[in-house]
Amino acid sequence: MRYIARLANLTLTDEEVKKIQKQLSETLxxxxxxxxxxxxxxxxxxxxxxxxxISREDEIKPSISQKDSLSCAMTKDNGFFKTKSIHEFK
Numbered sequence: 001m002r003y004i005a006r007l008a009n010l011t012l013t014d015e016e017v018k019k020i021q022k023q024l025s026e027t028l029x030x031x032x033x034x035x036x037x038x039x040x041x042x043x044x045x046x047x048x049x050x051x052x053x054i055s056r057e058d059e060i061k062p063s064i065s066q067k068d069s070l071s072c073a074m075t076k077d078n079g080f081f082k083t084k085s086i087h088e089f090k
Contacts, residue, residue: 001021005012012020066079075082 001017001024002012004024005017005020070076070079070081073081
């Protein structure tokens, strides 16, 4: 369980590990029961709400110029927005 928690970048107490371990075991038992069902005549589906994806054709339209885009930038460098790094390296 600690290995799975580490993969998910979770820090868990011993009490949380015991609780989640029990929940995970129950979930796996449920999935095992589902695997025993005969689904030969069931069509695969990716969603069950009945909603349809509405899409449109891509249209090329004029957009804001680079100059206008950068006009409100607090800092810029060589035609680009300049920001502080958001990455932490360990």
